[in-house]
Structures are given as C-alpha cells and as structure tokens.
Amino acid sequence: MLALNNYLILSAILFAIGTIGVLTRRNAIVIFMCVEMMLNAVNLTFIAFSRYLGNIDGQVFVFFVMTVAAAEAAVGLALMIAFYNNRESIDVEDVNLMKL
Amino acid sequence: MESIFFFVVAAVAVLSSILVVTCKNPINSALSLVMTFFCLATFYVMLDAPFMAAIQVIVYAGAIMVLIIFVIMLLNVKTETVKRNTHAVLAGSVVGLFTLFLTVWFLIKGSMTGATGTMDKAQIISTGHVELIGTALFTDFLLPFEITSLLLLSAIVGAVILAKKKI
DSSP states (O other), X not given: OOOHHXXXXXXXXXXXXXXXXXXXXXXXXXXXXXHHHHHHHHHHHHHHHHHHHTOTHHHHHHHHXXXXXXXXXXXXXXHHHHHXXXXXXXXXXXXXXXXX | OHHHHHHHHHHHHHHHHHHHHHOSSHHHHXXXXXXXXXHHHHHHHHTXXXXXXXXXXXXXXXXXXXXXXXXXXXXXXXXXXXXXOHHHHHHHHHHHHHHHHHHHHHHHHSOOOOOOOSOOHHHHHHHOHHHXXXXXXXXXXXXXXXHHHHHHHHHHHHHHHHTSSOO
C-alpha cells in the first residue's frame, strides 16, 4: 500500500488550489465550486486516515460532510439566484452594501 | 504499479483543479471540477472505500454539479471580460501557497501516531464496506444522523424561500 503522506500531500495541494480560487476569483459560482473542491480535499484526508488508522469513523464523517455540502449547494445557489434577480450580476464586487 | 497509477491520477486531479481556478468560462470550470471529483472517486477505490466512491460520483459529480451547471445556464453567466485586479490575485496566491507550505511542513515535521482501530482489508472484504459504514452510522452516530435530517429540511425550506420572486 502507498505511504499515507502521498494522499495527505495531494489533499493539501487540492486544498491550496481551492483557497487560491476562493481568494482570487470574482464570479460567485466559481468561488462556490472552489469551496466544494476544498471540502473534497478534506474528504480525501478523512478517508486516507480512516484506512491507514483502521477506524471506520472517518468515513462516517465524510458522509456528514457530503450532506452539509448538498445543503450548502441548495441554499447557496438559491442565494445567488436571489442576488442575480436584484443586481443582474453575480460578481462578488457588486456585493458592496456594507462596504465603507 | 499502484504508485504509477496513483501519480498519473494525482496529476490529472491537480491539473483539472488548476483548470477550475483558471478557466474564464464558468461552464469549463464546472466540467473540470467533475473531472477532479472522478479522480477523487478513484482514490477512494484505491483506499478500499468503494461505497464512498459510489456516493462521490452519485452525489457530487451527479447531483451537486448538475445543480451548479443548471444555475450557470439559468443565469446565463458570461465569460469574465473585466481585467482582474492583479494585486488581489497576487495576494490570494501568496496566501494559498502559504497554506500549502504550512500543511506540508506540518506533515513532514509532525508524527502521525494516534488512535488506531481494528479495521483492516480482510475485515472490509469479509464484512463488506457498506455494512461497516451502516453499523457505525446507525449505532455510534445515530444522533448526528438524525440531526442531519433536520439540516436537510431547513436547507429545503431555505432554498424555496430564497428563490421566490419577491424577497
């Protein structure tokens, strides 16, 4: 079996790419997809640790993370539709009501 | 053999995730993200978690990505034409790379001894992966499982309220 560190470093790389996407993109839907990618990187860590430490609990946590991601997708996309109806745009630069 | 396969799939996963961040058109980003999800499902199979791979493909690559692509097409999102703020891009990249550096640093320096369980490959094969997960989910994690249903209910109500015409 491969060393555990391979999976962990791959997951760290995916998480970092997701972070860069969240911080640099301005399209709200792309930011949302990058958040999903970060969640998936964490899922990979959970499953790798679960396998290598011999404990099934990590995979149950992945189950819960997927549920939260599904709920987040439903509410987040509904928010984007509501925002688009008001501003005709989903650029996060247009979300500036509370900006000084 | 296994390590060659791992590195090929890992390269595909990293490349497609870079495409998610760099593509100008959101549809291309979404399709690259589906590719990343399939690569992750491959890793789950390599880690002896076939049920997780199945729900990764069905829930993520199926349901969630279809929802996202549906919204992209519904809103008719255009390709980004405005020039991006280069300072913001630079700052974001520095923060992201710093995150990567810190995680890899802790991975190399830290020790990974901790709680160990009894699950091994022989048990996964003899008992079955789905049965192992089901037993844990409906005994040790019964309360969180029930709370999850409340979360889903509130998400349904929230989505219906938010997507109404007048808000």
